[in-house]
Amino acid sequence: MLSxxxxxxxxxxxxxxEQIQLKILSGEYQPGQKxxxxxxxxxxxxxxxxxxxxxxxxxxxxxxxxxxxxSGRFITEDTEKIAKIRRHYAEQSVLDFIKQxxxxxxxxxxxxxxxxxxxxxxxx
Amino acid sequence: xxxxxxCRGLTKHYAGRPALNxxxxxxxxxxxxGLLGPNGSGKTTLIKLANxxxxxxxxxxxxxxxxxxxxxxxTVAYLPEQTYLSDWMRVRDMLAYFADFYENFRVDKAQDMxxxxxxxxGDRLKTMSKGTKEKVQLILVMSREADLYLLDEPIGxxxxxxxxxxxxxxISNYSENATVLISTHLITDVEKVLDEVIFINQGSxxxxxxxxxxxxxxxxxxxxxxxxxxxx
Numbered sequence: 001m002l003s004x005x006x007x008x009x010x011x012x013x014x015x016x017x018e019q020i021q022l023k024i025l026s027g028e029y030q031p032g033q034k035x036x037x038x039x040x041x042x043x044x045x046x047x048x049x050x051x052x053x054x055x056x057x058x059x060x061x062x063x064x065x066x067x068x069x070x071s072g073r074f075i076t077e078d079t080e081k082i083a084k085i086r087r088h089y090a091e092q093s094v095l096d097f098i099k100q101x102x103x104x105x106x107x108x109x110x111x112x113x114x115x116x117x118x119x120x121x122x123x124x
Numbered sequence: 125x126x127x128x129x130x131c132r133g134l135t136k137h138y139a140g141r142p143a144l145n146x147x148x149x150x151x152x153x154x155x156x157x158g159l160l161g162p163n164g165s166g167k168t169t170l171i172k173l174a175n176x177x178x179x180x181x182x183x184x185x186x187x188x189x190x191x192x193x194x195x196x197x198x199t200v201a202y203l204p205e206q207t208y209l210s211d212w213m214r215v216r217d218m219l220a221y222f223a224d225f226y227e228n229f230r231v232d233k234a235q236d237m238x239x240x241x242x243x244x245x246g247d248r249l250k251t252m253s254k255g256t257k258e259k260v261q262l263i264l265v266m267s268r269e270a271d272l273y274l275l276d277e278p279i280g281x282x283x284x285x286x287x288x289x290x291x292x293x294x295i296s297n298y299s300e301n302a303t304v305l306i307s308t309h310l311i312t313d314v315e316k317v318l319d320e321v322i323f324i325n326q327g328s329x330x331x332x333x334x335x336x337x338x339x340x341x342x343x344x345x346x347x348x349x350x351x352x353x354x355x356x
Contacts, residue, residue, distance in 0.1 A: 046295075048295065050154070051316075
């Protein structure tokens with residue numbers, strides 16, 4: 001299970017939104033799975049229930065979580081939506097990587113050559 | 125609905141020396157609020173005024189619209205910095221004491237929390253470690269169904285694991301309409317459970333803001349901002 005960690009300089013609700021998205025992507029939260037109550041989740045993450053509520057509100061607005069009036073909150077069953085977010089995170093990681101490599105003075109071709117070489121090495 | 129706690133020009137002098145200088149403050153219901161300030165800034169004075177243990181030199185303090193007194197004490201649960209429980213007391217004595225004093229004390233809730241910590245009803249306060257004492261007292265206070273919880277340094281002097289337990293107990297026991305005011309200078313530990321913070325310095329309010337606002341607008345943690353505001 002991924003534990004909850006928060007950094008200092010950004011709102012905690014935004015960090016919770018990201019971490020729940022990652023839990024969905026990693027499969028820790030399965031599509032259609034019931035989500036624990038706000039209070040339980042807040043206690044688990046060690047945050048204020050209002051903060052957890054705000055994060056859930058954002059996830060609901062993004063249709064990643066939905067509420068069924070009497071039975072609680074569930075993770076979306078829309079696997080396409082999940083795939084889209086996965087793609088978004090992957091793109092973000094690649095962009096970060098490119099920025100870092102540019103910082104080291106790598107050009108595009110050099111980067112691709114290096115990445116292919118390392119993947120080949122890893123798969124041996 | 126009125127504010128759960130409101131101060132208007134609240135001033136307190138000790139032998140002529142000001143401890144609080146005309147504070148204006150409004151606290152809403154359903155929040156966990158940090159009262160943050162260095163030693164001697166007026167945190168405990170403010171909490172004692174809210175409990176009616178001190179009377180204002182001038183100005184006023186209101187709990188849900190009423191001056192502190194017998195009626196407000198029914199709805200305010202107070203954890204003082206120093207204990208008022210006696211060393212000879214056993215857990216069962218303390219439970220009886222609270223049940224006797226407060227109509228809204230839920231003895232079953234307290235017993236349940238104590239059991240989960242393996243604290244027996246025959247255990248004596250005297251033989252408990254500092255951390256256990258703090259936990260027991262917090263359990264007693266949080267087992268009241270109050271509208272306002274005033275916790276004066278609830279995590280001072282206990283180890284990080286005990287701190288986590290105490291914060292978790294606070295989060296899972298206050299009701300949605302209740303407000304919790306936590307005074308502390310251990311900001312990093314409490315920051316993630318707070319909705320709102322009040323910085324108090326030399327008897328004046330230096331800042332009142334939500335934690336999200338601080339992080340969003342200033343891009344810094346409450347802890348970092350505190351260090352900046354209170355740089356020595």
